Amino acid sequence: MRRRLCADTYGAVTNNIVPASDEAIERAARLLRAGELVAFPTETVYGLGGDASDDAAAARIFAAKGRPRFNPLIVHVPGLTEAEALAAFDERARLAARRFWPGPLSLVLRRRAECGLSLLASAGLDTVALRVPAHAVAQALLRAAGRPIAAPSANRSGRVSPTIAAHVLAEFEDPHPPIADAMGPSLSRGAGEGKYAAAPDTLVRNAGEDARGRSPRAGEGLGPALILDAGPCLVGIESTVLDLTGATPALLRAGGVTLEELRAVFGEIEVPAPGENTPRAPGRLPSHYAPRRPVRLDAVDARPGEALLAFGAEAPPGFAEVLFLSRSGDLAEAAANLFALLRRLDRPEFSGIAVMPIPEVGLGRAINDRLRRAAAPKL
Ligand code: TXA
């Protein structure tokens, strides 16, 4: 069921979510080619896309997110051919691409001198992180745009990544209201326990372009000109970042492709100890993916006023509210639900968000990485 919300309810800045029809994708591609930002779905999380060959567009992404400029952006392309134009691929990189693309794996490789990518997009490094997303809308958008698209997760720096279009809207609304208010009545659909494969209610709004086809907010550093809505992201957690510039492949960020899957293909993989930051991953800030409420890990019992993110069939008693990442202990389901449920519990009436222990295997590594950063002291 679709729900049409009156744009006046939210004001001009919010009337830019559109269902990802062919026409909307074409319009989004035109906006990208004009140097605008567009939020779009991938199988991992929603991305805030901008033309990766345009310094001004890259600068606009950093400004919109409030992202530190030493944290390079992932560059998205539709396939291996386009990727090979941007970076040097050896046999090992081609093997990774054949095995995991399209899909939730980003490869850090040496930039080609003639790649034409904005240096700002890769924060001045001589390497670039490349990703070929599997989501049909992302694929169509990348092909229609016809140029590499830099796309970090479509949230303000340090906050929880968006897994539905309404989360993107909540991130970039200005002034920044409490998330629950910005969501309106449709948030809880599509974000609920175990519903990650279900289509959510969709906010249907008209895009607010002016006569020149540019968003009224263009150049203001405030967020995307358009948000393409294709429902919830099925993986729900960002891509794995694998550095292939050294002698041994190095895991820079745990994500949608598991360490076990990488080891099956490459054998040895350099892995940082849980919670440790690798020097080669410049953007891995200790506090990240963070809700406003404090987060407490490995919770086995309740503290006063706390809400609980539970994993498995049984939750300990005494919590003010309990949401299940996965009742059956399925890590893929837990990953898909993680960010949406963190948002749902990020409410002032709770003293904090406690999380039950998650096994450090498979997708559990990526989930625990995000949770440790959500729980880290904010600087
Ligand atoms: O799933 C994803 O990867 C999402 C969706 C939208 O595709 N995108 C995403 O992008 O998470 P972003 O920009 O938030 O992630 C960038 C990560 C950071 O950890 C950054 O340090 C690392 O990739 N990274 C990017 N370029 C790098 C480089 N040249 N060398 C090392 N790490 C790099």
Ligand code: MG
């Ligand atoms: Mg991010």
